[in-house]
Amino acid sequence: MTPAPYDLAIIGGGAAGALVAMHCLARDPGMRIAIVEPRAALARGVAYSTTRDEHLLNVTADRMGWHADLQGDFVAWLQAVDGEGAADVGHDFMPRRRFGDYLAARLADAAASGSVVHVHEHAVACEDAGRTVLLASGERLHARACVLATGNASRPLPWPVPAEVAARVCEAWDLAAIAAIPPDARVAIVGTGLSMVDIVLALRGQQHRGAITALSRHALLPLPHEPTHMALDVDIDALAMLPLRARMRRLRALAAEAMAGGLPWQGVMQALRPYGVRLWQSLSPADQARFLRHVVRGWDVHRHRIAPQVVDMLDAMRADGQLRVDAARLAAITADGGQVVLHAAAHGAGAARCWQVDHVVNATGIQSRFPVAGDALQASLLAAGLARPGPFGLGVDVDGDGALRDRHGTAGAHLFAIGSLRIGAEWESIAVPDLRLQAARIAARLRPAARSS
Numbered sequence: 001m002t003p004a005p006y007d008l009a010i011i012g013g014g015a016a017g018a019l020v021a022m023h024c025l026a027r028d029p030g031m032r033i034a035i036v037e038p039r040a041a042l043a044r045g046v047a048y049s050t051t052r053d054e055h056l057l058n059v060t061a062d063r064m065g066w067h068a069d070l071q072g073d074f075v076a077w078l079q080a081v082d083g084e085g086a087a088d089v090g091h092d093f094m095p096r097r098r099f100g101d102y103l104a105a106r107l108a109d110a111a112a113s114g115s116v117v118h119v120h121e122h123a124v125a126c127e128d129a130g131r132t133v134l135l136a137s138g139e140r141l142h143a144r145a146c147v148l149a150t151g152n153a154s155r156p157l158p159w160p161v162p163a164e165v166a167a168r169v170c171e172a173w174d175l176a177a178i179a180a181i182p183p184d185a186r187v188a189i190v191g192t193g194l195s196m197v198d199i200v201l202a203l204r205g206q207q208h209r210g211a212i213t214a215l216s217r218h219a220l221l222p223l224p225h226e227p228t229h230m231a232l233d234v235d236i237d238a239l240a241m242l243p244l245r246a247r248m249r250r251l252r253a254l255a256a257e258a259m260a261g262g263l264p265w266q267g268v269m270q271a272l273r274p275y276g277v278r279l280w281q282s283l284s285p286a287d288q289a290r291f292l293r294h295v296v297r298g299w300d301v302h303r304h305r306i307a308p309q310v311v312d313m314l315d316a317m318r319a320d321g322q323l324r325v326d327a328a329r330l331a332a333i334t335a336d337g338g339q340v341v342l343h344a345a346a347h348g349a350g351a352a353r354c355w356q357v358d359h360v361v362n363a364t365g366i367q368s369r370f371p372v373a374g375d376a377l378q379a380s381l382l383a384a385g386l387a388r389p390g391p392f393g394l395g396v397d398v399d400g401d402g403a404l405r406d407r408h409g410t411a412g413a414h415l416f417a418i419g420s421l422r423i424g425a426e427w428e429s430i431a432v433p434d435l436r437l438q439a440a441r442i443a444a445r446l447r448p449a450a451r452s453s
């Protein structure tokens with residue numbers, strides 16, 4: 001006999017999957033939910049699986065609650081666990097592992113009725129308009145609706161790695177491989193964004209003594225948050241009317257005005273934060289394409305800021321010579337006597353260069369193109385016509401609630417996406433403040449349909 005279908009199947013049990021389950025259970029505690037997630041623990045995913053205290057959140061604790069109306073809930077949980085000493089941590093950047101603990105605890109509370117089942121499996125296909133999930137084991141799981149919460153896939157290095165040095169090249173999120181790097185090794189990190197920062201923090205935490213070189217085309221590092229987190233007064237309606245070039249000019253002028261008045265430029269970015277989706281969607285497709293081509297790198301370092309103490313630490317490591325940040329257009333990796341050699345082609349006035357190191361870490365970021373090469377689930381969605389690529393091929397095409405648009409552009413009632421799969425449609429679609437809003441809308445939309453009697 002086929003078992004009764006679940007009310008909801010969630011594919012991916014990281015922060016986004018956990019948030020969907022929590023929002024659904026808040027509306028309907030009796031809902032029967034299956035979360036398909038190969039990791040041992042739910043609610044952690046890539047970002048919150050780290051066990052290192054030096055890996056900090058890049059959002060302050062007072063804005064990391066699981067629900068938009070309960071933004072202080074993470075701080076309340078910290079106080080309950082740590083005692084009153086945690087009262088002042090609202091503006092602190094807490095260790096990410098603590099946020100994973102918090103989400104896991106809140107998910108367990110929400111699921112106390114036993115209505116959430118963790119299926120320790122990998123989903124490889126969706127069938128029947130999203131109501132059947134095919135698992136890697138060959139089993140099928142039936143549900144009235146399905147949410148894709150599959151998160152971030154790391155982008156592979158774009159060059160072949162010679163077999164003799166393959167063991168010396170690892171991924172930024174492979175914490176065990178980073179922990180195994182010997183303390184005197186010369187390390188090159190490809191990428192200078194948030195993942196690079198994580199690796200440098202981890203190496204420093206394990207008393208690394210060897211030289212670290214971070215390389216990227218523009219050598220732009222994430223900029224710091226400022227301590228007040230004040231949002232300045234920005235006329236969002238007026239901004240959203242402007243085309244890209246005029247909009248960027250206006251933002252630069254606002255930042256300059258703020259600084260001339262003794263206020264932090266970060267206050268301008270802080271003011272835009274709740275309107276990220278609207279600002280993206282109010283650009284014409286041509287301006288969105290221009291943004292992706294010309295603006296995104298500079299935008300990202302201003303938008304995805306990090307804790308000021310982390311910036312101070314990076315500056316100190318650069319000042320004492322342990323950390324170098326070089327601009328380079330890398331073109332190849334070769335091996336030389338067991339060492340790894342990174343090659344940059346000559347570019348403009350710059351001559352060809354190379355860096356000979358003991359270990360290389362790939363921190364080039366996340367893959368957003370749909371379908372990601374080698375992802376069986378995404379390939380199946382595309383082949384079955386249940387999904388089509390989002391704008392510019394980024395993520396999937398969705399309606400305003402996250403329902404997938406099929407190959408004809410029609411949004412269905414059974415299959416939804418949350419998180420980075422919505423990046424082309426919404427742009428701001430990765431951080432917890434965005435995920436909890438998406439989760440709330442999916443839960444509201446599912447309520448009438450996805451409930452077995």
Ligand SMILES: Cc1cc2nc3c(=O)[nH]c(=O)nc-3n(C[C@H](O)[C@H](O)[C@H](O)COP(=O)(O)OP(=O)(O)OC[C@H]3O[C@@H](n4cnc5c(N)ncnc54)[C@H](O)[C@@H]3O)c2cc1C
Nearest residue numbers: 012014015016045046047057058123150151152419431432
């Ligand atoms: C290093 C790092 C630090 C970050 N720091 C912050 C921060 O401080 N604040 C903030 O707001 N945001 C932060 N972010 C953004 C972050 O992306 C989100 O906060 C959140 O973790 C995203 O969760 P997710 O569940 O969408 O993705 P993921 O964490 O990638 O989780 C997706 C899960 O889906 C599972 N999965 C994938 N495919 C399948 C499949 N086919 N079948 C079954 N399971 C599958 C994976 O195993 C994984 O556990 C950070 C991101 C990273 C990478």
